């Protein structure tokens with residue numbers, strides 16, 4: 001008997017990382033030592049005090065039951081999020097109605113589209129983007145409208161260039177700064193402009209993904225869109241995660257904050273699908289947010305050193321790349337000599353010839369063509385080796 005995936009799944013773009021993974025495995029089976037800078041999967045350990053809290057809480061019977069939205073352990077986490085937002089951004093949140101725990105922000109982003117998009121509803125998604133921003137729309141059966149982002153506009157969506165008819169029909173807009181994959185950053189002026197633009201659009205939901213707020217360098221401070229006056233009067237939510245700031249990617253915990261109405265619909269959608277997050281994880285995450293933050297500083301310093309090693313290395317071999325002010329990604333234009341190759345072909349060349357895995361730009365949407373993304377998830381020594389190997393490939397192809 002033949003089985004067929006649902007049409008909405010078949011509408012999803014080819015998952016390029018699957019192809020890269022296959023190439024990686026093939027190279028590994030040939031004995032190649034792979035330096036994997038493909039996926040943004042943090043390589044460093046979760047700080048000890050957070051793991052200790054998880055172990056302590058996991059032993060308690062009351063934490064082994066189903067999670068309920070406003071029980072004591074859940075409120076500890078939600079209050080910790082509210083405290084963190086107050087201290088970090090001077091933004092006040094009601095822990096009961098303006099904070100929603102998520103099984104990672106990816107889960108929340110995907111379910112936001114499911115919660116709100118009908119089959120003929122348009123979602124505006126800047127492109128390139130973190131893939132679930134557009135894949136969530138496709139899986140929900142909505143209509144995806146890609147807003148092109150290019151180096152010329154510093155990888156920012158030009159919202160005012162969108163036609164008023166299109167914007168009137170749109171129900172959802174995603175933005176995300178500091179940005180994955182381009183590492184572009186936005187200051188508070190950018191968010192003020194978005195809020196101003198959105199004020200006369202009562203049917204539009206704005207979702208800001210702030211996954212990399214803590215991974216910032218050279219004095220840059222990443223703002224929350226909720227800092228903007230009037231932001232809380234809009235249908236606006238912000239996604240956040242503990243995956244990056246505290247190396248908790250495998251733990252699966254994030255949260256959304258902002259508009260009560262939007263969060264209530266997202267919570268309703270989730271309530272038909274999941275039972276929340278293991279309480280011990282929520283309590284350990286609360287510890288992460290309210291405990292000592294020097295672990296975050298140390299992490300950022302590690303990424304800063306890696307960034308400098310990688311950028312200086314690439315520039316020294318003639319591959320010109322700008323130093324990002326945030327995230328642990330380097331978004332690199334394919335060197336001119338290889339401009340005839342697609343980003344997938346160039347990424348394939350790097351795996352096969354250098355044993356270095358990078359993410360092809362088109363993995364983040366069609367406007368990622370011409371670029372590859374390095375994730376700085378190996379140590380400085382390995383990054384130096386990666387640069388040496390890439391140098392050899394660039395030279396041999398002369």
Ligand SMILES: Cc1ncc(COP(=O)(O)O)c(C=O)c1O
Pocket residue numbers: 040103104105106107130176180209211240241242243249252253254
């Ligand atoms: C922009 C962005 N949002 C969300 C996520 C996913 O985070 P989480 O682990 O909370 O699902 C990532 C992970 O790479 C990301 O880059």
